[in-house]
Amino acid sequence: MGLSWKEGVLTILLGAAAASGLTTLILFLVEATSILLPADTKFGIVFDAGSSHTSLFVYKWPADKENNTGVVSQALACQAEGPGISSYTSDPALAGESLRGCLEEALALIPEAQHRETPTFLGATAGMRLLSQKNSSQAERIFAEVARVLSQSPVDFRGASLLAGLDEGAFAWITINYVLGSLLTYTFSGEWARPPEATLVGALDMGGASTQMSFVPGGPILDASTKASFILYGSSYSVYSHSYLCFGRDEVLNRLLARLVQVRPARAGRHSGLARHPCYHSGYRATVPLAPLFESPCVHTSMPPGAAQNLTVEGAGNPGACVSAIRELFNFSSCEGQADCTFDGVYQPLMQGRFYAFSNFYYTFHFLNLTSGQTLDTVNATVWEFCQRPWKLVEVSYPEHASWLRDYCASGLYILTLLLEGYGFSEETWPSIEFRRQAGGTDIGWTLGYMLNLTNMIPAKAPAMKQAENYGVWAAGIVLVGLTLGAILGAAAVQLLWPRD
Template sequence: MGLSWKEGVLTILLGAAAASGLTTLILFLVEATSILLPADTKFGIVFDAGSSHTSLFVYKWPADKENNTGVVSQALACQAEGPGISSYTSDPALAGESLRGCLEEALALIPEAQHRETPTFLGATAGMRLLSQKNSSQAERIFAEVARVLSQSPVDFRGASLLAGLDEGAFAWITINYVLGSLLTYTFSGEWARPPEATLVGALDMGGASTQMSFVPGGPILDASTKASFILYGSSYSVYSHSYLCFGRDEVLNRLLARLVQVRPARAGRHSGLARHPCYHSGYRATVPLAPLFESPCVHTSMPPGAAQNLTVEGAGNPGACVSAIRELFNFSSCEGQADCTFDGVYQPLMQGRFYVEVSYPEHASWLRDYCASGLYILTLLLEGYGFSEETWPSIEFRRQAGGTDIGWTLGYMLNLTNMIPAKAPAMKQAENYGVWAAGIVLVGLTLGAILGAAAVQLLWPRD
């Protein structure tokens, strides 16, 4: 028996309603899927060109940032082969070539489609600062070669330049506080929040050519040249920061040895260089070239006249004399009677809270002779220079990493850079847009269903 015309029309209407409902459901699921998928990930590359070596770091963060700042994590750390770029004065092209290996590792990690939008920056620190003082043309040639290599790479190259000492210290402060969760923390309620200011820590970076001190003081920063200001995750910070060029470990050891050099007559009537080193263990004896000691701008004396090309170094094993020799490298008298002064007349407000110390120069077994001098230098710097005491010493922690992340200026630089990189609409705004869209889809579906239903009633039960 065939269907009546009313039943046929009703079947068509019901089919249309089912198709409409199915279409609405598909659209709903497609949009929900696009909303629930993880946000796009952005990447950034930073080269840290230090005095003794160059390191590359790759960072990543979700495209939808938190209060305009990315929630950044370290994705790769790579140490370039060879010494720091300031060592390539005789062949600047090698400075650029030394970066290729780590750069290739970074590009292999980052999706190829995102290479062109990946910001890449090289910041040179104290080693290149010293070279710029000594021979600016050599420094410029090295920067040119580094820029040539990086600009040829398929990335968004932002430049290769000197990083100011103030910025180096301040960015390191951002890094350690971010890694420790003192700038941003994820609460149990599933929201990002700013921790109490009391959780902030100070940062001490002890490198090969310089050392940096950075912290948020309890009062105002009276010297504007030591103040760095940031807005991170919607909060403002004023950080005291100062970099002491020539007070990194390598330069301190060079300056110390240069002060100990004496000229003595040799039996054959010729002169030779001799240094009796109180910090080297008794019985140590070695011959080293003399001229390189006096090439650094940190050494303010010239090579003694009549000295031979080589220097004979003899260890004396005298810790007391070692401390006295190291203290002579600091000008403590310039800060006598001043509570807000460290040494060499440098302003520093009163310290507060905990401090994390990053020792960023590499250790090597061949440097065993320098362990005594290095340790006593660190003690002198922290106790007599920066003003730590027996009571505040427990507030210092020595770290190279925290939470699996390298402590240094590079992560802080990238966090600050994310403030200037456009982001997608925040997740909350996407959710709001999705809610409006979903409500519109449901309303259209309900309206169509009501119309179809009314038509079906009119067909099946017409009025008399």
């Protein structure tokens, strides 16, 4: 039996709707593919030449999104073998050679065709700042050897430079807030917007030779030497930043030992002096050479004449005496009666907001299992209890941490002294500090902010929303297809059911 005229009409309409819908869907799938498939990737390399070691970081970002926010991610973190480059004064060539291992790892990760266009930087921090003060010619030779090795590598090497303390802190502040999306956000209304200032976080960094504090205060910054100004995505920021040279973990430990040493002239038949260290665990005993201790520019006293070349150190396990010794490293009296002063006469405006504490802040507290938001009372009790443990018990409990094990007590008590008595955190503001190694899968530090700044990847104006607009067009098209198909099918149904005259 043949089709009725109504069935024929319906068949034709449905066929047309199907053909139209399929054609439109193919077109939008092609557009969607161009949006959703990953774009070509670009890479950047930054060496962090710190006082105790050098680290390499590789960052990557989609090539067609260079001026958008939140697109840079960390692709590799590598720690170079050996100490920091400032340690190679006797053989500067080794400073450059020490970078080759990590550089080879980076080049293996980055496609060979992109090596020549990969911007590569080296920034040296407090270790080289100290060496530059002590012996500028030695520092220049080390920089020359580092530049020689990196210039010979198949990358776009853009220089090795000494990073000022102010910049080290400020770039770390950019890194954290960039990764957390606190500089720019995309709203539901389809516009870029500056997040509320309350979402900005401060940066607390501690390396081997210096420690930095950076944040946006609630009022003006009255000391121009502590002010870093940026225009990021069309918004102006005035960041307070200060670096305390000689207050990094390693230099504090050296200064502490040098201050505690009551060197005794070697007696007949003896080859070392003897000192009891309140920050070392009871039962700990070691012999250390004295000369390297007094070579640091941070130790302002010289080795006493007639002193033994070596020193035998015994632990006392006395956290109260340890805190007293640590306090002697600060000049708190220089800030008496001043609300905007920390120690050693350093200006600091009133703190506000949350803070991320990283590097040695994090590593020390992570070892002590204190990175989960514990109260200040719990933190204090935990550090003091650890300091009072006998050395034999500590050795057995933490065999994998042997190289730094004797120093975690002093480091923990130093961090508490610095944060509470130095920077001015209190029991009420303590919960605002988060101890973190990473944010958004990226290691926290100055390197990402440094690269973003030098490659101009953070524009002064908010980025255009071409890609988001494409998504909107795509979604609107899908809706239009649905409405069109619905209208056709509705019309067909009406024609089929409408009675003949």
